[in-house]
Amino acid sequence: MLRLGYPVIGVTDLQRATTFWTSALNLVATEEWAGDHWRTLEHADGSGRALCLMYSESPPEPRPRIHLDLLVDTAAEQEQEVARLVTLGATRVDWDSYPPAPDFVVLADPDGNLFCVIDLSHAPSG
Template sequence: MLRLGFPTVGVADLERAVRFWTSALDLVDSPEWASDHWRTLEHADGSGRALGLMLSESPAERRPRVHLDLVVDTTAEQEAEVARLVELGAEKIDWDDYPPNPDFVVLADPDGNPFCVVDLSRAPSN
């Protein structure tokens, strides 16, 4: 049976990426499949795999078609998490495609991979 696994991010500096993502999302570096080219990050509570990091020589895309959305429940949490992620090494991106009153903030990880921090309290409703 085909199943969806977990997202994988291509990175230029594997050790730096491990430090950033484990700190950013309270994940742990797993020995599963660990190599000079791959790391599996797991949830710290032992509930399973969360993120793959793969050494990549290709540059990060400014507007990737697939990206990570990290979610919080309030605007205050979003502001605090954005500040914490920047302190960990993320960078705010000058995003020229924000809609009016956006519910998300676009950041890039230390390798330049864009991701969003989404405030679910401001997400559009149908």
């Protein structure tokens, strides 16, 4: 039976990426498949795998077709989380494709991988 696993992010500095993503999402690094080229991160509450990091020499894509969306419930929470992520090492991306009144902010992790922080208060109801 085929089933979906979990997202894998290519990184050039495995330790730096582990520090960033565990802090950003309250995850913990496990020893599962741990090595010089791989880290598995799981939910701190023990509910299972959440994200994997894989060493990669290729540069991040400037406009990735697949990326992570991190969700918050309000615009105020979005501002707080964006600020917190920046203190952890993320950078704001000068995104030229923002729509009018966007519900998302584009950031890059310390390796330059793009991700978004989405304010769900703009989501359609129903």
